[in-house]
Amino acid sequence: MSLSTHVLDTTLGRPASGVPVALERLGDGGWTEVASALTDADGRISGWNPGPGRHRLRFDVPSSFFPEVTIVFDIADEKEHFHIPLLLSNYGYTTYRGS
Template structure:
């Protein structure tokens, strides 16, 4: 299993470079942290065990309304790749299960 993320700044239509991201277990234990690259990606997050996890994006530099965005997701099959992207605009955000 592997885990990756991607942040796209919808206001500019460009990848969001330099966004700090934390991976936490359901109990709040910090599992990893990183910063998005020039393409808005973090490709090498450690594979979490099955269960609920959170990606917490520090978005204060991109949004005047959302200082951070938290995406909770469930790992059910440790053999699969999980890609959890974030599409962010100043006053809204969305996510989906990527490939």
């Protein structure tokens, strides 16, 4: 099981590099950070292996109207790869499960 993300700035038409991203897992005591990184020059982070359960990606994007974007998702099948892109614009964002 692996997880990757890709942040694209659709206003500028290029990858968003240097974006802080935290991966968190929900447990009995609430949310716990299990990994964090900055997006690379291509706006990507890969190689995370969070395991099954409820998770969230928290993107710190202070240059937009939404200073933080949080995406919550469930992982049931450990054998699958999960790719969760974030497309940013000045006043909105879009996400989806990619491949």
